[in-house]
Amino acid sequence: MTVTLADVAARAQVSPATVSRVLNGNYPVAATTRERVLRAVDELDYVLNGPASALAAATSDLVGILVNDIADPFFGIMASAIQSEIGGPGGRAGGERLAVVCNTGGSPERELTYLTLLQRQRAAAVVLTGGAVEDAPHAAAVASKLRKLADAGTKVVLCGRPPAPDTGAIALTFDNRGGGRELTEHLIGLGHRRLGYIAGPEERTTTRHRLEGHRAALEAHGIEEDARWTVYGRYDRQSGYEATLELLRRDPSLTAVVAANDSVALGACAALRDSGLRIPDDVSVAGFDDLPFSIDAVPSLTTVRLPLAEAGARAGRIAMGREEAPPGGIATIRGELMVRGSSGGPRG
Amino acid sequence: MTVTLADVAARAQVSPATVSRVLNGNYPVAATTRERVLRAVDELDYVLNGPASALAAATSDLVGILVNDIADPFFGIMASAIQSEIGGPGGRAGGERLAVVCNTGGSPERELTYLTLLQRQRAAAVVLTGGAVEDAPHAAAVASKLRKLADAGTKVVLCGRPPAPDTGAIALTFDNRGGGRELTEHLIGLGHRRLGYIAGPEERTTTRHRLEGHRAALEAHGIEEDARWTVYGRYDRQSGYEATLELLRRDPSLTAVVAANDSVALGACAALRDSGLRIPDDVSVAGFDDLPFSIDAVPSLTTVRLPLAEAGARAGRIAMGREEAPPGGIATIRGELMVRGSSGGPRG
DNA sequence: AGCGTCACAGCAAGCGCTTTCTATGTCATA
DNA sequence: TATGACATAGAAAGCGCTTGCTGTGACGCT
Structure with missing residues (x-):
């Protein structure tokens, strides 16, 4: 029913290995062969099986972005900036990555569950935005989760969130x-x-x-x-x-x-x-x-x-390893006072 | 390094099959066995490998939500509503699903690429929000993609978008x-x-x-x-x-x-x-x-x-198969005129 | 007592891909 | 002409999980 790598290989008269290499482009393949493979891919309308490839390669191209409230532009702006640097389709980065925005609704449990789900998917990186909850047990649970993610090779970046010591997470904190x-x-x-x-x-x-x-x-x-x-x-x-x-x-x-x-x-x-x-x-x-x-x-x-877009973009780049982490893994981002019409001297 | 199903099985003194069944809960397992397995899972801090499981089961728990601009509350509100019904963590639905919001930035190419990426991940469902582009070639490309997704078993729902005939997609259209x-x-x-x-x-x-x-x-x-x-x-x-x-x-x-x-x-x-x-x-x-x-x-x-939240929620339920599709696969959602202070009689 | 049933548990065969290692043909060099 | 060196292609072993099928005792039935 569904087309597999092997089908493409058969059609292009090459081995599956060669097709894989053409698709991943990290191994020399003769130009003529490559073209033949590409044509077969096209003709069969082949689409790579993501899970299979993630399993075999032990890596995934998923990047998680956690937000408290997706309907709030505060988060929307950051998410948008992060994502544009993640290099999803159209982004600058080469490999296509699926940036997934997860809406925690500000609930600690959901936050944790999403982190587990991302861990399960072996996400390449995770960016947590917005403030944290001060509940100690929960903070500890999140910290431990972040450490595990980091240990498993997932890059963890906090954007607009206080640092999480000893978790290996990079923090861009708002002042x-x-x-x-x-x-x-x-x-x-x-x-x-x-x-x-x-x-x-x-x-x-x-x-x-x-x-x-x-x-x-x-x-x-x-x-x-x-x-x-x-x-x-x-x-x-x-x-x-x-x-x-x-x-x-x-x-x-x-x-x-x-x-x-x-x-x-x-x-x-x-x-x-x-x-x-x-x-x-x-x-x-x-x-x-x-x-x-x-x-x-x-x-x-x-x-x-608050420079939300800039901070998000930076977080995205750091998550992708395209920008160095700030010294000590922590950077504080300052806000800028905007004086406008709603403030004036007191009456009288 | 990382804990696998087999490790859990060994620790619980059962076969991997049993562990899998405990975790998926779709096959009878004796209470005592189940408990033993669960304890092992806990002790080893085991996290299921998403890709592997998706590969073996040929299904995934990913649901894609495409939006034009995630920083725009118009989309944020819909996305939030959709997601709450998808039953991500905290949602009503039982199985935990990863709702992923993809930001197309209004670009047709990105839209297409995201659809491919979701197809690659074998997404369980895809919800496209917001208006479509009228460019004929692109519309055809999207339609063909949607048809393929539908054929592959992915539920496709359009929310606030004109119907896409012959694609099998359910459309909730704004009037x-x-x-x-x-x-x-x-x-x-x-x-x-x-x-x-x-x-x-x-x-x-x-x-x-x-x-x-x-x-x-x-x-x-x-x-x-x-x-x-x-x-x-x-x-x-x-x-x-x-x-x-x-x-x-x-x-x-x-x-x-x-x-x-x-x-x-x-x-x-x-x-x-x-x-x-x-x-x-x-x-x-x-x-x-x-x-x-x-x-x-x-x-x-x-x-x-425009009842964005209601429409999103409905789209989410339909995508999850928890609500029947409207007759003919198309529903038109009307807006309500809100007369407020910015309109009055012309001067003079 | 004999035998079909049932409730569980395990075996083992993949799912579709990546990647190491090996094989082969082609050159340039001695 | 013999011989490495090099560029490519293939074979095959998994990656970690699910699931159809096959046991295997314990029971209830005639």
């Missing part, structure tokens, strides 16, 4: 703390003294780091934080909306709201508007990430730009 | 024409008579269908279209920005701008604002898709909501 600090300092510089903070899910490293930066800025300027000023939520618009209403309820005198990311910030803007407050006249708003839509908000969003 | 028409009729109903249209890439089916709907509405209301009122571009914000400036240059008296999708519409809004025009007082704007950010635009965007 969430520094960005958070810079952002809040900008607001403080404008004169704000009462700032609400809408954090992401409490157990995520990204959440904690950004919040730490925010608090560091407050502290550096002698602003004592009110416990009511922080609300935890999810990394989405709705969460931002609800959290903002909650903040307003807790302390209507807030003059600025700092959000965990841009989506949350947009939700915050909507809530403020719905509460009859003007941005930035009454309340300033700041986001994080600088996703494409942030510039289209009205007023456009003050935020911290 | 882009109907949506486009409804949208423009809404604007005409408001009193607009001079409407600019910012189309997507000319060679895409989605572009053509939406534009056809727009024109049908114009015609139905006896509005003669000016050739200057249509500009082609890409499906992104920047394209919308530039196209709007171009439209304004060509005919400053336009009172409404209809965009190929929401991202383009946002770009249009930005261009209008930068040109000193108010929305909708001076010019109304309409988008398409109703992506999450559209409601956050100021004013919020009038658009056509």
Whole structure:
């Protein structure tokens, strides 16, 4: 039924070995023979059997990309960049690799299961994007999995994720703390003294780091934080909306709201508007990430730009061995403060 | 070095066959034996060799999802929904399947290459999302590929894509024409008579269908279209920005701008604002898709909501054989007009 | 008591490919 | 002309798993 290497070999009047060599192009084959084989391949419409070849060669051309939420452009942009460097079809790299994007939905179990699945497929490389969960047992489980992958020859790269010591994984980490600090300092510089903070899910490293930066800025300027000023939520618009209403309820005198990311910030803007407050006249708003839509908000969003595409591309190249790993296997990528219309001096 | 089935078998004092059966659970194995095997698996930290198993069983648990642009939430949302039904880790389905998202970047060649790669991996199913390219040779090549995939037992589902006759592919198509028409009729109903249209890439089916709907509405209301009122571009914000400036240059008296999708519409809004025009007082704007950010635009965007998540979920279920295919293998999914702040009566 | 049934477990034959090693013909060199 | 050296091609041994078929006791039945 299905055409095999042997069929091609028969048709081209050569041995299967020769066909394999033509297809893999890593062994001298006379031009005329090669052409004959290629013609047979074409005529029979032969397609290599991936599993068989992976089994025999003990390698695979699968590259896994783990993301928390594929519907979120934050991850989409990174995944896209990673993939373009993986050299899937059309990429620069020679060999065709199948870049597979796996959506963990932020669930630790799924993350682990996907890693196992990739291990099972003997993936050539794995790139994990986005923050990690701080749950100790899970972190240990992931670390052990990563070590096993690395030991089995799979290249492991973390993109926008804190380093995983002793796992052999290369880490490109975002400086969430520094960005958070810079952002809040900008607001403080404008004169704000009462700032609400809408954090992401409490157990995520990204959440904690950004919040730490925010608090560091407050502290550096002698602003004592009110416990009511922080609300935890999810990394989405709705969460931002609800959290903002909650903040307003807790302390209507807030003059600025700092959000965990841009989506949350947009939700915050909507809530403020719905509460009859003007941005930035009454309340300033700041986001994080600088996703494409942030510039289209009205007023456009003050935020911290993370070079997602660049980081992804670099992660992809490292995963493919086309770029050297940073010294120590760890690189910190800084964000850039983007001051736009959503932030201004406090009212009055 | 690496642990194999045989190692587990030796440790559990059973034959490899038994271990395989325990792992696949499709053959009676005594409870005590099973437990012994499972313990050995655990102790040895055994991970099945995917390629070997796929080769021997002549099936794979890979499911491919093709998207045009993974950084675009339009595709991200569908991919996410498809994947959740595929039953990757955490999904409802029992068997663990690896859902792989492939980013074609809208390139026909890449699309074809990815299909071949998936064919090579003997994918269990393939879901193609988004519009197709209208280039005849390419369409034929894709159709032939789809037929081969279907013949080889791979389930092929099109989600948000026009049907591919005689390929055995199930199609869930968006009613882009109907949506486009409804949208423009809404604007005409408001009193607009001079409407600019910012189309997507000319060679895409989605572009053509939406534009056809727009024109049908114009015609139905006896509005003669000016050739200057249509500009082609890409499906992104920047394209919308530039196209709007171009439209304004060509005919400053336009009172409404209809965009190929929401991202383009946002770009249009930005261009209008930068040109000193108010929305909708001076010019109304309409988008398409109703992506999450559209409601956050100021004013919020009038658009056509496409049930991306629902369609994706359905496509996923069909691909898994957990839902029956629609009669005739084709279902048309309608959009819903969402009237919001960006559209109003023409000035004056 | 004799024998068919049933529930398990093992044997062994591949699945379709890669790759090492070996064979063969062709040259250039001595 | 004899002889390496070299360029190619083939034979064959797996890669690690699945599965059809073949045992083999333990049971229940007449």
